[in-house]
Amino acid sequence: MLAACGLGFSYRAGTPVLRDVSIELAPGSFTAILGVNGCGKSTLLSCLMGLRKPDAGQVLLDGVPMGEVKRRARAQKVALVAQHSHANRLTVYDSVLVGRHPLMQGAPTEADHVVVRETLERLGLSAYSLRYADELSGGEYQKMVLARAFVQQAETLLLDEPTNNLDPANQQEVMREVRREVDERGIAACAVMHDINLAIRYCDRFLFLKDGAVDAAGGRECVTPERIKRIYGMDADIIEHGGRLVVIPR
Numbered sequence: 001m002l003a004a005c006g007l008g009f010s011y012r013a014g015t016p017v018l019r020d021v022s023i024e025l026a027p028g029s030f031t032a033i034l035g036v037n038g039c040g041k042s043t044l045l046s047c048l049m050g051l052r053k054p055d056a057g058q059v060l061l062d063g064v065p066m067g068e069v070k071r072r073a074r075a076q077k078v079a080l081v082a083q084h085s086h087a088n089r090l091t092v093y094d095s096v097l098v099g100r101h102p103l104m105q106g107a108p109t110e111a112d113h114v115v116v117r118e119t120l121e122r123l124g125l126s127a128y129s130l131r132y133a134d135e136l137s138g139g140e141y142q143k144m145v146l147a148r149a150f151v152q153q154a155e156t157l158l159l160d161e162p163t164n165n166l167d168p169a170n171q172q173e174v175m176r177e178v179r180r181e182v183d184e185r186g187i188a189a190c191a192v193m194h195d196i197n198l199a200i201r202y203c204d205r206f207l208f209l210k211d212g213a214v215d216a217a218g219g220r221e222c223v224t225p226e227r228i229k230r231i232y233g234m235d236a237d238i239i240e241h242g243g244r245l246v247v248i249p250r
């Protein structure tokens with residue numbers, strides 16, 4: 001399990017971006033990290049991933065400090081869907097196959113190819129297999145990055161704004177597929193989100209960041225009109241519609 005306690009981080013001395021942030025990503029849970037632009041969400045994710053070293057507190061992967069976990073072991077346990085990743089001159093198929101590398105002993109086996117084919121199919125990308133990744137639309141590319149993370153079959157999946165660039169139907173599909181990984185494989189997922197309605201539909205844990213500190217963490221009960229006002233400065237109603245909670249800005 002991936003967990004962090006008391007994280008502090010600054011890019012520049014005297015300007016803390018994260019302050020005393022604790023989070024636990026339990027198997028079978030899907031956490032949304034929410035908060036205004038610039039409040040530290042992506043920074044938190046990169047600390048959790050071990051890409052940035054916190055100034056205070058620590059990140060633990062199965063109880064071991066992240067800094068002590070070797071890169072390959074880390075990649076076997078934690079997959080990341082980053083906000084910005086650069087396309088290279090690989091086909092979609094090969095770009096997704098790259099996600100299997102932490103699990104491979106040498107050349108890809110038939111089992112690796114099966115996982116890649118099934119994942120491309122599942123995300124509706126089969127027809128793009130032989131296209132070059134740098135020739136995809138923004139949305140197609142985003143789904144390819146998700147496919148690459150899925151084939152890694154890590155216990156923890158971190159996603160930075162995974163529905164960026166996607167049309168409404170694809171946004172639902174991506175969130176549904178992550179939820180399926182959580183429910184069927186028991187992984188822990190954690191996504192930085194801006195769309196509170198997508199978060200409330202698919203996530204079961206919520207961590208609101210305000211000025212780099214945790215304002216609230218918990219289940220759906222912590223998503224209230226008061227919280228939304230406090231975090232975003234926005235008046236909103238939360239209504240029940242067809243058994244689901246929906247946030248409607250006033």
Ligand SMILES: Nc1ncnc2c1ncn2[C@@H]1O[C@H](COP(=O)(O)OP(=O)(O)OP(=O)(O)O)[C@@H](O)[C@H]1O
Pocket residue numbers: 011012017035036037038039040041042043044
């Ligand atoms: N590489 C960097 N060097 C210096 N400051 C940075 C760097 N990256 C981010 N920051 C600053 O740290 C703060 C938090 O940034 P971060 O990207 O974590 O916010 P965020 O909540 O993910 O924002 P958004 O919702 O806009 O993606 C911001 O004030 C940002 O300007």
